[in-house]
Amino acid sequence: MNLSKISAGLRRDLALLEALRSLEAHRKGGLGVNRIAEMTGREKSQVSRALAGMKEEGLVDRDPTTLAYRCGWRLYALAASTLEARLTQSAAPFLQRLASELHETVYLCVLRDRNVVIASAVSARRGRSRGLWEGDTLPVIKTSSGRALVAEWDKGSIESLFCGGEAVHSIPFESFMSDVQYVRERGYSILHGEPSERFIGVSSPIKDYRNGIIACVMVVTENSTVSERVGAVARLTLRCATQISRSLGYAAVGRGRYGDASV
Template identity: 50%
Template sequence: MSAPRIAVGLRRDLEILEVLRSPEATRGAGLSVTRIAELTGREKSQVSRALAGMKEEGLVDRDPETLTYRCGWRLFALAAATGESRLVQMAAPSLRRLVSQVHETAYLCVLRGRSVMTLLTEASPHAFRSLGWDGLTVPVIQTSAGRALISDWEDAVVRASFADEAFHEAPSPQRLRTVDDLIDELSLIRTMGYSKVDGELEDGLVGVSAPVRDFRGRIAAAINIVAPRNRLQNQLDAAGRLTVRCAAQLSRTLGYAGASAEGAPDDAPAHPTPS
């Protein structure tokens, strides 16, 4: 097939996908072949063949009962990958600035089910530093990043999601013991603007995290600082306020209009005093 014909076919497929992301399609149960043909101004047989090909590739899904079509899983996977790649690029300068202020390692984290995955690590200048976690996952409730990422969840959703969590297996007295403890902790995070942990993922480490919001105001990521307890414990709240500012700046870059100019109280110091 020649390049011009491929381009024409691609353009026609994109027209179908544009129709399938319209409010008419997303508010209801999808669109029928007949309706898609009407909206694109094409023959029903042409649309049917195009949809069959796209269904094989995961670009559209077909409801077996209503026979209507929606955007498929592969489109959402591609969109997520593209969005995260953009998020990493935008976050890198913010993390570097934060590390220059706090002098500790900073991370950009996202939610993966009931786990937290690190997308980006900006190392501290210290000879002894936290390990890089890029691509690795850790449990939500054991980390300040995980708690920040779910801090806007409704109580009922938290209970349903973590009712079977093994809170009783806490390795340290700081670890949350029940789902009610977790709900209280999330309320505190919403008040403070950041979360903090002490020895709950790994003994001897402390951490703080603040949520990053996208243009819709939804939590899309968390910025996290982790350091040895003997270096940061006495300055953990100061580091938390700086992390809030960093997260607010990144949120504004992502189009969130609700981020304040500073993102943290005015009394947050320029940098915590190294312990």
């Protein structure tokens, strides 16, 4: 096997993908074969064959009307899995510290198809999982984590969550919006009765270098009448989420505001 030949071919294919992720491709919604050949300095016929092969593998898509190529579903799937792996790895030491401080199980949650998915769960020595495990799916509407994850959505997008489903309509839209506003102002969500009346859910969003919410930290603690305990859980959860955000390249601005650890 000629490894140098394979390597050269791979570099040429990567050059095509780099062209498709350029600003020009983004603005135009894709690029034609001629323009990609121009940008990469290759023959049109070579580019056409290479793109046809990548299309078969899902690495690129082609618009049936304009015939323009753009990055395909498989690239986005690979990017998503890579980002999630880095997120989980970066978050692990901060989640472990929080779990040890609170003696609770701490969860890293992400949004998938408008559902909350537990990406990882870190248990303290005396902590309990509350019946939640990695891979479990939770309803956005009924969780503190859901409120944290959609905190940057506009009102119309959030309203679309309330279309259909009996369980959804048991929670007033305006009440949910008020909770989301609380996250925007305080940096965390507190929800009584999660996952049952005995508990309180506390969640804080995680941002990355693009300044967008990509995940959240969630803690489920005993429903106590001692407000100081809930306040402490909220502050420590916010601090944990902020530390993870900074490890991912997010630069928080403002003191005592959403995304800042100075609380």
